Amino acid sequence: MRSEPLVRMPPSLAPGATIALVSPASWSEPAQIEETAAIIESWGFRPLLGAHVHDRLGYLAGSDEDRLADLNDAIRDPTVRAIVCLRGGCGSFRLLRGIDGDGLELDPKPLVGYSDITALHRVWHQHGVPSLHGAVAGAHQRVVRDALAGGIPAAVTSDIRQFGAELTTRGRASGPLFGGNLEMLARSVGVLDFDLRGHVLLLEINRSAGLGHVDRALTQLTMAGALDGVVGVALGWLSGFEDYEDRGWTVIDVLRDRLGELGVPVLAGLPFGHDPNPLVAPLGVSCAIDADTGLATFSAAVK
Template sequence: MKRRPFIKTMAMGTTAIFTTSNLNANATSTGKKEKTIKPKGLTKGDTVTLIAPGGPVNDQKIELSVKNLEDLGLKVKLSKNVRAKRGYMAGTDKQRLEDLHAAFADTTTKAIWCVRGGDGCNRLLPLIDYDLVKENPKILIGFSDITALINAIYRKTGLVGLHGPIGAWDFTDFNKEHVNAIVFDGGAGHSIDGTDKTITLAEGKATGKLIGGNLSLLAALAGTGYDNDFKDKLVFIEDVGEKPRKVDRMLTQLRQANNLKKASGIILGEFADCNPGEGDVSLSLIETLKDRLLDLNIPILYDFPFGHDKNLCTFPMGVEVELDASKKRVTLKENATL
């Protein structure tokens, strides 16, 4: 995944300091299926903490993140190390892990919002204190590289994470409508309709728990113990900057390693800049998607509004939804937050 530069940030205080010994905490390493845990929803005036668990952020992105969340009626804290930088990451693994742990441990923080995606979240997965997360469930939201965090945390604890706008994204009316429906109102009965760009690749209806995220990250997680089984799930997938031959390889990986071939339905987002270049000997993106997915004989939508699109809905991991591919609609069958 070649990520576009996108970032933002906010001001936060932490109530916990984590020593080096916490780096090696991974209390739930068995990979057993965990009972779904739903985080508490937000109310106006609640405090959220901004973290940068992946790529580095700048002041402009932090300021945009703070403004976006304050416009939602929330108070904002910045994590201790949010401005840290180490090459293509927002500080060392220890610094980024410290901020994640501190945000979960902080009783004044009601949600954790990622400023951006970027690179490096998968490095943290073996180091996360999953017992801490399980004992202090709260909203964690972001997309792109954050796919690694929300998938691993769901696998290890059962906590519903939100695949939604990062703090430094454009909070369009569309984005605010769909994030508010879940973080403030729970989400049960909320419907998300496709846009004029959305294409039905395979008709039909399907139900199942939502699982998914960025294709590059999902493929990287395959076989690590931090991934999820797609059998009987509604799988949502997006990416950016990957050519068809790489999309083919990663979808094949998910078919072989994660039971994508046994999913109940598939929702494909925007795959920006994923068509072959001029002169490339290649299938087109849409030909590749059809070639790898249509033989599954399940409902499939393409170019649904989520992922690296200006308008992106919020998808809760592990929540029961219905896909109506004919109507280009996804409907939450239960609350994602309490």
């Protein structure tokens, strides 16, 4: 039996709704903060900047205490209807045990972000609140707006030209979608409980080191039992690995070896992850992947 709580669907955003902008990880340039706020305004929503979004402490957007305070303030503020993370980078992991999960359950609201923000998505998932793996940036930013307003994200087709698309297998799978950045998922083992039985696993991988870190991360998740019962894999961008080889192997070989042990359908070549124009994937709600037709479909993340 799955230990995940029942889904607590946030309400869709009405025109004029408030969206909090927070920096739980690395800092953003002022121009990026202003641009994100302007985009949200153009959607007909009201951006609310966290008190510490302009702070800097090394590569972090201020102290752990202040970044956590901004996030919890957004969770606890009844006027805030969604939370947008200004960027990933590094630092979200430090906040995990201080997040007001009870407050999130009492007033569920979607979180938007990807990369390092995967750590926060896991908290939302543990408390049964859907979230959006994506960014308020790029050519598909309106998809985020539509998802927050109650729209069902359009079906996504695998791109056979995308690096890694040849990892697609055969078969179909459906279940709640959860995942994100591979490195962050593996780092969360032992810190947050994992039970992904019955889930479709979303993976996007960016190269921060060699093939070994991909192998170690997938092996850690497997040996920890975090992937027990996963019914399928939706594989996004493999950023930075396109021309990388290590002793005759590429990341394709590593993934074919590691994911093959799961014995489930894999749909690769999906437009999720580290790219200037990422699409949004709703986490915590129903997803279906069809490796035979190359199609992934999703449910709405708000009601």
